[in-house]
Amino acid sequence: MKQYRALGGLAALALLTLTACGGGSSNPLSTASSAVPASASGSGSAPAGGAGSVTVGSANFPENVLLAEIYAGALKAKGVQVTKKLSIGSRETYIPGLQDGSIDVIPEYSGVLLQYFDKAATAVSSDDVYAALPKALPATLQVLEQSKAEDKDAIVVSKATADKYKLTSIADLAPVAKDLVLGGPPEFKTRPDGVPGLASKYSVTFKEFKALDVGGPLTVNALKNGQVQAADLFSTDSSIVTNGFVVLADPKSLYTAQNVLPLINKAKLTPAITEALNGVSAKLDTPTLTTLLAKVAVDKKEPADVAAEWLKTNGLG
Amino acid sequence: MIGDVVGWLTDPAHWSGVDGIPTHLFEHVWYSLLAVVVAAAIALPLGLLIGHTGRGTFVVAGLANGLRALPTLGLLILFVILLSPHITGTLVYLLPSEIVLVLLAVPPILTSTYAGVQNVPPAVRDAAEGMGMTGFRVLTRVELPCALPLLLSGVRAATLQCIATATVAAYVSLGGFGRYVVDGLAQRDFPQMAAGAVLVAGLALVADALLVLLERLTVSPGVSGRFGEPAGAGGSGRVRGMSRMVQRFLPLRTNLSRQETS
Numbered sequence: 001m002k003q004y005r006a007l008g009g010l011a012a013l014a015l016l017t018l019t020a021c022g023g024g025s026s027n028p029l030s031t032a033s034s035a036v037p038a039s040a041s042g043s044g045s046a047p048a049g050g051a052g053s054v055t056v057g058s059a060n061f062p063e064n065v066l067l068a069e070i071y072a073g074a075l076k077a078k079g080v081q082v083t084k085k086l087s088i089g090s091r092e093t094y095i096p097g098l099q100d101g102s103i104d105v106i107p108e109y110s111g112v113l114l115q116y117f118d119k120a121a122t123a124v125s126s127d128d129v130y131a132a133l134p135k136a137l138p139a140t141l142q143v144l145e146q147s148k149a150e151d152k153d154a155i156v157v158s159k160a161t162a163d164k165y166k167l168t169s170i171a172d173l174a175p176v177a178k179d180l181v182l183g184g185p186p187e188f189k190t191r192p193d194g195v196p197g198l199a200s201k202y203s204v205t206f207k208e209f210k211a212l213d214v215g216g217p218l219t220v221n222a223l224k225n226g227q228v229q230a231a232d233l234f235s236t237d238s239s240i241v242t243n244g245f246v247v248l249a250d251p252k253s254l255y256t257a258q259n260v261l262p263l264i265n266k267a268k269l270t271p272a273i274t275e276a277l278n279g280v281s282a283k284l285d286t287p288t289l290t291t292l293l294a295k296v297a298v299d300k301k302e303p304a305d306v307a308a309e310w311l312k313t314n315g316l317g
Numbered sequence: 318m319i320g321d322v323v324g325w326l327t328d329p330a331h332w333s334g335v336d337g338i339p340t341h342l343f344e345h346v347w348y349s350l351l352a353v354v355v356a357a358a359i360a361l362p363l364g365l366l367i368g369h370t371g372r373g374t375f376v377v378a379g380l381a382n383g384l385r386a387l388p389t390l391g392l393l394i395l396f397v398i399l400l401s402p403h404i405t406g407t408l409v410y411l412l413p414s415e416i417v418l419v420l421l422a423v424p425p426i427l428t429s430t431y432a433g434v435q436n437v438p439p440a441v442r443d444a445a446e447g448m449g450m451t452g453f454r455v456l457t458r459v460e461l462p463c464a465l466p467l468l469l470s471g472v473r474a475a476t477l478q479c480i481a482t483a484t485v486a487a488y489v490s491l492g493g494f495g496r497y498v499v500d501g502l503a504q505r506d507f508p509q510m511a512a513g514a515v516l517v518a519g520l521a522l523v524a525d526a527l528l529v530l531l532e533r534l535t536v537s538p539g540v541s542g543r544f545g546e547p548a549g550a551g552g553s554g555r556v557r558g559m560s561r562m563v564q565r566f567l568p569l570r571t572n573l574s575r576q577e578t579s
Contacts, residue, residue, distance in 0.1 A: 211496075
């Protein structure tokens with residue numbers, strides 16, 4: 001529905017891009033190189049041959065703002081003219097903004113982005129989700145290469161628990177979970193990927209489930225102080241770094257992949273932009289993002305400064 | 318919606334097990350009762366003392382009313398986070414829950430107790446003293462029975478508040494009917510949430526009815542109003558001024574007023 005409405009509102013631009021791209025954009029890895037010159041010359045909104053100019057947007061939570069600052073910094077370093085419109089709001093607000101040209105690029109998460117455009121999507125692993133994205137996205141939008149960084153639900157244990165039971169993956173919990181208490185948000189008790197999912201996919205059944213908060217202070221403190229031995233937290237939560245928690249791997253993809261990746265208006269793409277953003281994605285992984293986010297959330301540093309510092313040390317800024 | 322709630326409440330699956338209504342009823346009553354008993358143990362002696370001596374009313378009344386303004390949920394989470402490094406097990410959630418409930422229950426019991434004692438007609442107090450009662454006997458034999466209706470209304474208010482607020486215990490992983498409210502909201506299971514609210518309201522009504530019954534049984538008929546106003550209630554200022562003189566004739570005066578009112 002949303003797709004059609006958006007397309008209706010942007011019929012002219014969509015038509016231009018569709019005709020310009022022809023049929024060669026189904027492979028996500030080839031789109032970046034093949035589609036860019038075509039759409040750039042077709043729409044005329046990006047200066048042909050130049051580095052281009054974009055408006056970087058972000059959702060209204062610290063991690064997304066930080067990612068947008070990283071994108072903005074990397075783009076500037078490649079000579080792209082960058083305007084920032086950060087903390088816009090939720091996906092329901094900024095996706096229309098991306099389609100009407102208010103913003104041109106935004107850091108996104110692969111799983112929820114796919115879900116937004118395709119309610120019936122079933123892909124869960126990083127590769128499957130990424131492969132499904134180009135077909136689900138409206139013709140005006142495109143994702144560039146995805147990073148290894150993911151922000152999603154994760155089963156997290158304390159260092160002591162991980163050492164004691166030699167835990168690295170959720171599957172390792174199966175024989176020992178009967179002695180452990182799991183903490184998480186109240187809905188985790190009934191959510192398909194919560195307690196029932198752990199039981200059906202990994203045969204992990206905990207002694208008890210304690211309903212706490214959504215990755216908030218109650219859950220973090222309970223895990224830190226031993227009221228629970230395992231907890232559902234977000235994989236980029238700064239408390240994971242500050243408390244030395246261990247994130248258990250999810251080899252069976254109980255949680256849909258949520259790789260960080262740039263979502264961009266195709267008409268604005270230039271080779272310089274592609275190069276800059278793919279450069280960021282190549283260097284970004286979950287521990288990096290978690291550490292950077294901790295600098296913003298815990299040390300109260302400016303997202304722009306944290307972004308600039310990281311870009312510099314990685315030769316991107 | 319109402320049908321859904323009734324359906325939820327009458328589903329046999331919700332009446333057994335660790336997440337069943339009987340389990341959560343027991344927990345809810347336990348949290349509330351514990352809080353009211355602890356609050357009464359603090360507030361009753363303090364209230365009687367303040368009412369009897371007339372000292373500290375301003376400070377204690379201000380403090381008690383200040384306590385009422387504390388945000389329960391914020392305080393609860395603060396206590397959990399402060400205590401969690403020092404206490405293990407479920408106590409780390411039970412103790413903060415009880416602290417915030419006691420803080421809520423103390424002010425109504427405290428204020429109603431000292432107000433009840435202070436509102437005992439001075440003539441009655443004077444009469445008791447005139448009969449040679451010691452301060453402690455005046456308090457227990459005269460002031461306390463006279464203050465009992467107001468005192469018990471404070472206990473009733475505190476109990477209702479505790480039963481309603483004990484739902485926050487579920488916010489920090491404990492049980493009680495709050496479990497249905499908190500889980501129902503998080504799981505978008507609104508019949509469960511509404512059923513939780515109905516159960517809390519029902520429990521509050523039952524508890525209130527029981528306390529009314531207690532009031533009937535414990536309050537002296539002379540105080541509860543069956544004989545009209547207690548002796549000397551009207552025109553207390555004048556009576557107080559005359560009290561020293563009247564003391565001598567008290568038995569007579571009491572008889573007289575009984576005759577007048579009955």
